[in-house]
Amino acid sequence: MKGLKNLEKGFTIWLTGPSGAGKTTLAVKLARKLMEMGYRVEILDGDTIRKTLYPELGFSKEAREMHNRVVIHMAKLLSRNGVIAIVSLISPYRAVREYARNEIGNFIEVYVYAPLEVRIQRDPKGLYAKALRGEIRGLTGYDGVYEEPENPEVRVDSSKMTPEEEVEAVIARARELGYLP
Ligand SMILES: Nc1ncnc2c1ncn2[C@@H]1O[C@H](COP(=O)(O)OS(=O)(=O)O)[C@@H](OP(=O)(O)O)[C@H]1O
Numbered sequence: 001m002k003g004l005k006n007l008e009k010g011f012t013i014w015l016t017g018p019s020g021a022g023k024t025t026l027a028v029k030l031a032r033k034l035m036e037m038g039y040r041v042e043i044l045d046g047d048t049i050r051k052t053l054y055p056e057l058g059f060s061k062e063a064r065e066m067h068n069r070v071v072i073h074m075a076k077l078l079s080r081n082g083v084i085a086i087v088s089l090i091s092p093y094r095a096v097r098e099y100a101r102n103e104i105g106n107f108i109e110v111y112v113y114a115p116l117e118v119r120i121q122r123d124p125k126g127l128y129a130k131a132l133r134g135e136i137r138g139l140t141g142y143d144g145v146y147e148e149p150e151n152p153e154v155r156v157d158s159s160k161m162t163p164e165e166e167v168e169a170v171i172a173r174a175r176e177l178g179y180l181p
């Protein structure tokens with residue numbers, strides 16, 4: 001087995017975007033690729049962290065902000081210990097993402113985009129169908145707020161790019177920024 005490469009400083013790849021945009025898919029493929037390259041990687045997935053720590057939390061602005069701050073803290077601890085933290089989190093608020101950038105330091109914001117009609121068609125968790133039937137309210141990117149990133153390090157359009165192309169775009173940017181050799 002290949003030995004682990006030690007990065008002097010880790011970094012955080014922050015995947016933001018509404019449900020069904022492709023964050024989880026990209027997170028898993030990125031993690032696999034970076035591990036094959038010999039790096040230490042952790043995925044911090046919003047949905048998983050919610051289910052493990054506070055399944056009843058809900059989706060109010062205050063709840064999302066608190067939850068996002070927990071994830072920011074985890075990513076900060078990992079990044080400063082040489083790990084590549086891949087965060088997969090809707091993180092709908094620009095101010096919270098700016099806070100993440102300032103707290104964590106080595107930071108790549110990736111806007112994972114797909115048009116609404118594509119997300120509705122994919123609907124991996126059946127949430128858009130529920131929202132269309134009026135059974136849930138405040139679904140991000142449908143009838144809930146999503147503040148689009150204004151200046152992300154990377155923007156991927158998952159309706160036009162393959163996951164492999166998305167992985168390459170993120171890794172190329174990490175190299176440009178000096179986070180990877
Ligand atoms: N109202 C509403 N709005 C948005 N998302 C909702 C909602 N209700 C449930 N879900 C599901 O919650 C999953 C986790 O969300 P996150 O922790 O990433 O969101 S947030 O940053 O707290 O906004 C999120 O996961 P993904 O589909 O992987 O994005 C949704 O499946």
Ligand SMILES: Nc1ncnc2c1ncn2[C@@H]1O[C@H](COP(=O)(O)OP(=O)(O)O)[C@@H](O)[C@H]1O
Pocket residue numbers: 017018019020021022023024025026088122124157158159161162163166
């Ligand atoms: N280029 C792509 N990138 C990411 N996901 C894609 C792409 N093309 C199709 N998909 C599909 O879109 C869906 C996205 O769901 P998921 O990754 O769970 O999104 P999110 O985590 O943002 O809610 C998956 O079913 C995935 O297979």
